[in-house]
Amino acid sequence: MARKRFLKITLKILITLSLICGVAATVVIYAMKSRDEEHARFFNTGKSINSFLSLYKHGIEEAFRKNDTSEITSFYSESYRSPARGRWVMQPAPAENDVTVFKLVAEGQEEYDRNALDRELSGYLRNIASIQNIWCKIDMIEKVELERSVVVRVKYILDGTDAQGAIFQDRHFYRWHLVNEAAPGAPFNWKIIQDELIEGLRVEGNARGFIDVEPSSVGIDFKHSRDPKLNAAKYSAQMKFDIIEHGSGGVSVVDYNNDDRPDIFFPDGVRSRLYKNISDSRTGEVRFLDVTSEAGLDGIDQANAGIFADVDNDGFSDLFVARYLAPNKFFHNNGDGTFTDLSAKMGLDFASTSVTACFLDYNHDGFVDLYIGLYGDAIHDIPRLPFFAQNAPPNRLFRNDSGRGFTDVTEASGTGDVGWTLAVAAADYDRDGLPDIAVANDFGRKSLFHNNGDGTFTEVAKQAGVLDFSGGMGLVFGDFNDDGLPDLYTSNINSNQRWFGEDMTVSQYVRNVARTKWLLLDAAEYKKFYDLVGSKWVDIGRDIGEGNSLFRNNGDGTFSELKNSHTNRAGWSWSVAFFDMDNDTDLDIYAANGWISGKAGPSADL
Amino acid sequence: MGDNSWNGYEHNCFFANTGDGQFMDVARPTGSDGIKDSRGVGIADFNGDGRLDMIINNNNETPFLYLNNLAKSGNAIVLKLVGTRSNHDAIGAYVRLTAGGKTMTRQVEAGSGYASEAWLPLHFGLGSAERIDSIEITWPSGLVQRIEGAELNALIGVNRLVHIEEGGELNEMATAHFISRTSAAAAERYSMR
Numbered sequence: 001m002a003r004k005r006f007l008k009i010t011l012k013i014l015i016t017l018s019l020i021c022g023v024a025a026t027v028v029i030y031a032m033k034s035r036d037e038e039h040a041r042f043f044n045t046g047k048s049i050n051s052f053l054s055l056y057k058h059g060i061e062e063a064f065r066k067n068d069t070s071e072i073t074s075f076y077s078e079s080y081r082s083p084a085r086g087r088w089v090m091q092p093a094p095a096e097n098d099v100t101v102f103k104l105v106a107e108g109q110e111e112y113d114r115n116a117l118d119r120e121l122s123g124y125l126r127n128i129a130s131i132q133n134i135w136c137k138i139d140m141i142e143k144v145e146l147e148r149s150v151v152v153r154v155k156y157i158l159d160g161t162d163a164q165g166a167i168f169q170d171r172h173f174y175r176w177h178l179v180n181e182a183a184p185g186a187p188f189n190w191k192i193i194q195d196e197l198i199e200g201l202r203v204e205g206n207a208r209g210f211i212d213v214e215p216s217s218v219g220i221d222f223k224h225s226r227d228p229k230l231n232a233a234k235y236s237a238q239m240k241f242d243i244i245e246h247g248s249g250g251v252s253v254v255d256y257n258n259d260d261r262p263d264i265f266f267p268d269g270v271r272s273r274l275y276k277n278i279s280d281s282r283t284g285e286v287r288f289l290d291v292t293s294e295a296g297l298d299g300i301d302q303a304n305a306g307i308f309a310d311v312d313n314d315g316f317s318d319l320f321v322a323r324y325l326a327p328n329k330f331f332h333n334n335g336d337g338t339f340t341d342l343s344a345k346m347g348l349d350f351a352s353t354s355v356t357a358c359f360l361d362y363n364h365d366g367f368v369d370l371y372i373g374l375y376g377d378a379i380h381d382i383p384r385l386p387f388f389a390q391n392a393p394p395n396r397l398f399r400n401d402s403g404r405g406f407t408d409v410t411e412a413s414g415t416g417d418v419g420w421t422l423a424v425a426a427a428d429y430d431r432d433g434l435p436d437i438a439v440a441n442d443f444g445r446k447s448l449f450h451n452n453g454d455g456t457f458t459e460v461a462k463q464a465g466v467l468d469f470s471g472g473m474g475l476v477f478g479d480f481n482d483d484g485l486p487d488l489y490t491s492n493i494n495s496n497q498r499w500f501g502e503d504m505t506v507s508q509y510v511r512n513v514a515r516t517k518w519l520l521l522d523a524a525e526y527k528k529f530y531d532l533v534g535s536k537w538v539d540i541g542r543d544i545g546e547g548n549s550l551f552r553n554n555g556d557g558t559f560s561e562l563k564n565s566h567t568n569r570a571g572w573s574w575s576v577a578f579f580d581m582d583n584d585t586d587l588d589i590y591a592a593n594g595w596i597s598g599k600a601g602p603s604a605d606l
Numbered sequence: 607m608g609d610n611s612w613n614g615y616e617h618n619c620f621f622a623n624t625g626d627g628q629f630m631d632v633a634r635p636t637g638s639d640g641i642k643d644s645r646g647v648g649i650a651d652f653n654g655d656g657r658l659d660m661i662i663n664n665n666n667e668t669p670f671l672y673l674n675n676l677a678k679s680g681n682a683i684v685l686k687l688v689g690t691r692s693n694h695d696a697i698g699a700y701v702r703l704t705a706g707g708k709t710m711t712r713q714v715e716a717g718s719g720y721a722s723e724a725w726l727p728l729h730f731g732l733g734s735a736e737r738i739d740s741i742e743i744t745w746p747s748g749l750v751q752r753i754e755g756a757e758l759n760a761l762i763g764v765n766r767l768v769h770i771e772e773g774g775e776l777n778e779m780a781t782a783h784f785i786s787r788t789s790a791a792a793a794e795r796y797s798m799r
Contacts, residue, residue, distance in 0.1 A: 096622045097678050099635045133615075133641075157617075159634060169634040205635025210660070210672040212637055223668045224645075249645030250721025251663040260686070260767055262650035262725040264661050266669070277652060284653040286673060305646075305721035310694040317695065322721070358717030361693050361746050368693045368716070425718040428700065433748065435698045474720035479711045480623055484702065486713060491720065493613070552627065567629045571616035575647040575719035579658050581620070583680035583731030585708055589621040589629060592644035592662055592720075597614030 041146045048188040049150060049178065050138060057136040060158070064131055069121045073114055077179060077191035082112040088120060088197055097582045098209050104172060104200025112195075132159040139173060139569070147188070150178045153198065155569065167207040173198035219288035220264070220275055224249050227269035227302045227324065230378070241378040245269075246596050247422070248324070250305040250356065250575075254317050256295075257337055264288065267303035267321060296338045302326040309359035309368045311346075312403030320370060322354035325379065328372070347406045353377050353393055360426035360435040362413075362451055367400040371437055373421035383420050383443035384522060387469060387540060388529040392420045395439065414457050419444040427477035427486045429464075430557050440472030440490055445532075450557075462532060465559050466551055468492070469533075470544045478578030480587045485553035489589055491573035494547025548573050548591060567591075615641050618662070618670075640670045650725035656682040656765050658729055680734060681764040685741070686727040687714060690772040692746040700744040701728055705764075706735030732764055745772050 056075050063071035086106035093101040110116070135157040143151035156172040175196040182189035215222065230245035252265045261277035274295050275288040292298055297319075300306075304324050308317040316333035323329065330348040331339035343349035348370070356373040363369065376383055376392035383389030394416030398406035410416045419441025426435045434451040441447070446468045449457035461467050470492035477486040530537060547568040551559035571593030578587040617639040621629035633639035642664035652659045657674035664670065683703075687696035699714045712728040732738070740754035751773060753762075762768055 094624075096624060096630055096632055097636075097676055099622070099630075099632045101630065167635055167637075169631075169639075171631065201630070203630065203632050203635045205632070205637075207635060207637035209632075209636030209674075209676040210638040211675045212640070213671040213673055215669050215671045218671065220669065220671060224663055224666055226666055246643070246665055247645070248721075249663040249665045251646035251648040251661055251669070252723035253648040253650040253661065253725040254723065255725070255727075261654070262652055264648060266663055267721070279653050281654060284655050286653045286671075305717075307717040307723050309697060309716045313689075313694040315694060356717070356721045358715070359695075359697050360716075361698055364746055364748070366689070366691060366693055366747065368695065368697050423718075423720050425715065426698070427713050427715060428698065431700075433744075435746075474718075474722075476718045477713065477715065481627065482708065482710055484709070484711050486711075550627075550629075562627045565627050565629055566631070567621050570619045572613035574645045575662075575722045577647045577649050577660075577719050577722070577724060579649045579724070580682075580729065580731035581622070581658060581674065582676050582678060583657065583682045583733065585680070585706070585710055585731050585733045586623040586625070588623045589619075590638070590647055590649075590660065591619040591621065592647050593616040593618050594641070594643040595613035595616075597611055597641075597643055599612055599614065 038146070042144065045144060045147055045150065045188075046138070046141065049141075049152060049190060052178070052188075052190040053136045053138065053154065057134045060134055060136075061131060063121070064125055064128060067125070069118050069125065072121055073118050075192055076114055076117060077181065077193045078114070080112075080114050080117065080191070080193055082194045082196065084109045085112040085194075085196065086110055088200070090202055096203075097584070098205050100166070100204040102202040102204070104170075104197065104202065106197045127162055128158075128160045129163050129165070130161045132161075134158050142175070148180055150190075152176050152178060162204070166204045168202050168204040170200065170202050172200035213286070218286050219278075219290065221290065222266050222268075222273050222275070224266070225268055225270040229302065229325070230269075239379050241376065241382045244324075244375070244378040246599075247355075248304050252306050252308060254308040254319075256308065256317050256319075256333060258316065265306045265308070265319070267306040268301070269303070270301050272297065272300035272303045272306060272321065291337070294337065296340065297331065300329060303329075304354070305356040307357045307359060311359075311368060311400060313367065314403075320348065320357055320359075320372075322357050322372060323351075324353055324355055324375065325351070325377070327351040328354050345405065347408075348398065352396075355422060356424055358424045358426050358437075360437070361400075362397070362426075362435055362437075362457075363399065363455060364434070365400075365402070367403055369400045370398040370406060371415065371424055371426065372396045372398070373424040373439065375422060375442070376420040385525055385529065386443050387544060388445065388525065388532075389420045389441070389443035390418045390525055390528070392418055392441075394418050395421050395424070397437075409455070413455060414459070415449050417441065417447050417449075417459075419447065422472060423474045423491075425475050425477055429477065429486050429488070429553060431485065438466075438475050438477070438488065440475045442471050442473065444472065445469050446472055446475065446490060460557070464557060465561070466490075467532070468549050468551075468561075469540045470546070470549075473572075473574050474576045476576050476578055478587045479553075480550075480578060480589070481552065482586065483553075483555070485555050487553045488551040488559060489567070489576050489578065490549045490551070491570065491576045491591060492548055493545060493572050494569050547571075548576065550589075614643060617641055618644055636676065638672050640664075640672075642667045642670070644670070645720060646722040647719055648722055648724060651684065651729065654767070656684075679731075681732040681736060682729060683732060683738065683762070683764055684727045684729050684767040686767065686769045687743065687745075688769060688771045688774075689745060689747070690774075691749065692772055695726055696745065696772070697726070698746040702740075702742040703730050704739040704741075705730075705732045705737065708733075708735075727767065736764055738762060738764065741770075743770065743772075747772070749773055 090102040139153040139155040158170040177194040226245045264275045276291045305322040311318040319331040321329040359368040397415045423440035437449040439447040448461040474491035570591040572595040620633035646663040648661040660672040662670040689696040
């Protein structure tokens, strides 16, 4: 608490002083210098715990392989003792569709020592026939006594099969009390001294609910390519923020030929493709045909999103292609299976940093308008500030003039969000009959543009309670609770590096920034940020890594986040979708995850 | 799995709605937990069996095509809305559908998630309901169109894809039956990963 107060005061001071006089700020910086070392120790402590968890994961694998629980119990202190821990047992819970569910619960109040633990682990491993994957990660560091002891919330996931051949996944959250049993000065030697079950689940099935079809066997011979012009190895000298090439890869479903069979468009870094659905309507056998060339859509590179809508109301879906650092494209659907490039004629051929778009008829004139999301310019810029980046080119709203062309109404409409936008969506969240716009910004916040009905929008994310600071990657509206109101699900980063976003890191960040010219250059941005979140800013570091957010629409223009809905720890999330997967009437949620496999992060192995 | 990773090798998640604002990740036991660097997700009923499938683009990789084969699946109806006064795709239309004593709502959206777009026709799972009690469409033009009564069931029924034209008569609807579920997505027909 004292630290939080310290941080709050520090930031206030920094903002005030830097605005008045840069020189005075150095006084504050000098006062903070002693805390640098403390932060370095925090960082090393966190890092060593990540290593510990990684070893623990291997311990489980070894114990299973050798049928020897000592490979796990060695991670527990000789003096391990968990009073009133109780036995952890799997209890049958109501099945969900084809999935059998067990809840892991602590039964009784039995005190556990290493022997009791050993018996329990043996029982757990006996149950397992094979292990495919284990993840053991920091979910949150709850308490730190630097280099001595830590209370950490651990996320444990095990993919395996059981003796009956069922495919299962264990998802457990533990609270571990760790102590460093190394002699002073020696390398860390963490041991679990006490453990506690927060919650646990086993879901089990035959993994045949969805058939993982080899796409090329049904005509989809597509493999995503990144935009070679964003290849850092080749162009790094020119790029300030080279990681962006890994972000690309939208996909769209459209019935471009009006045969009621959904077709697929892949925007791509090298060659975007359109696949026509030629599935057999009698047998239901799935089949696609690459019609890119015959449709006249060859040669679309540097594309991140292709969004379809019938722009001129001729009955056929037209195509807008959002291209990053390249001119956008618009293709008119001729209705005979071909498209014509009308980018320039329609006024959409401007080159910028477009990554996504959505169609909406904001002015209800019977013609769909276009809202385009723009990321930052990775060649010339980095996100500033990293948690509230407002230095991307503004998103653009284009009014559709009766299908004849588009007019940029960004400024007049007030929808020019300057965050590093990755996702946009439109829905009438307040049911006033007019579509509103939601925006997810990387390194920032969500925006919610309320449609005023007179051609203008008002940004209301703060009032609506959906600022949702994080690395925003996606968002989607859907009425998951059937109350008639569109709810909102956002995808963010739930990072293994989340522990890094704790107070101590935030304050170190402030100190580091204070030493550079950036504090002065960005003083106005800091002030905007402070105006937006006020004294809550200290908690933002923690929120940023928490993951996806499910917001229930309250019906009065506000939303409430359902933090305990078990929808937030998805991973490094990208697209998200609401749909009823099992036709049981309610909407389920799919979340696509994963940042960069096969490439070490900035703090490798965290 | 490789050793190098920056939040790589992550599962995709499938959060099943279990009611009361609670969800449960069933991706692995349903076989939809692909581990690639997934980006866009497209949703549609590709094989016309009334169950929604997924196409997922993966960065620098081949995509996932997940055909829905869930055994315990209810009835469904898919509504393709055709605007006349409103924009032709009816983007922004809001539909309330009542069946089996429950009212569900969906909106037509073009572009959402991350750089993705779902199939525009609105899909409603119906559970065990075998008839629809009412459909109320609020078109972007402001027109509120209500379809109900015996006529509705005589003409629409369930497990079909239905076209509804703005302000149109019921007999203007073209309907198509979903193909039989048992023969639809038999796993054996496909090369699986």
